[in-house]
Amino acid sequence: MAMSTSASTQHPLEPLRRVLRAGLVGVAVLAPVAAVAGWLVDGSAGLLGALIGVLVPAAFFALTVVTALVTLHLSPGALGAVVLGSWVVKLLLFILALSLLNMWDGWSRPVFGVTFMIAVVGWLALEAWMVVSTKQPYVQPVRSGSGPGGGDAPVGVVEPGAEKQTDVGSVRASHDSQDRS
Numbered sequence: 001m002a003m004s005t006s007a008s009t010q011h012p013l014e015p016l017r018r019v020l021r022a023g024l025v026g027v028a029v030l031a032p033v034a035a036v037a038g039w040l041v042d043g044s045a046g047l048l049g050a051l052i053g054v055l056v057p058a059a060f061f062a063l064t065v066v067t068a069l070v071t072l073h074l075s076p077g078a079l080g081a082v083v084l085g086s087w088v089v090k091l092l093l094f095i096l097a098l099s100l101l102n103m104w105d106g107w108s109r110p111v112f113g114v115t116f117m118i119a120v121v122g123w124l125a126l127e128a129w130m131v132v133s134t135k136q137p138y139v140q141p142v143r144s145g146s147g148p149g150g151g152d153a154p155v156g157v158v159e160p161g162a163e164k165q166t167d168v169g170s171v172r173a174s175h176d177s178q179d180r181s
Helices: 014-070 077-101 108-135 166-181
Strands: none
Touching: 014 077, 108 166
């Protein structure tokens, strides 16, 4: 059976997709367990507190991943601005949601707090594991004579005899001069 992609690399979007899929599976597993535990601790209020505690962080983390997937075609600076903006909006929505929930006594705050922390730590651990286990190169090598010196070396690999020291200040000055033109 032939594989269409190398086992050592994968599509750049695949780690984000894996986090989203695994996170949603985690929510599907954690929600019923948390609901039963919440029910045992504090009845129907505990059940609601547990479900809210699982769903709120899941929605917020999933929205971050979806935002990154949708805006991945943007430049890194624009992508960072969009993700940061989405975090600010989500934080404000979270504060608003908790303010509204605080007016209602039908849910258990302690069960919510414990479940919320478990869900956040679980999602962060999942994201960290996905990043560490992803086999994605930092640079995409380009072959066919496009390397420095016209050889067959990948871009970013200096061929013997073509070494050149680069001063960080000159790179910064070169980059700044391109912005002005």
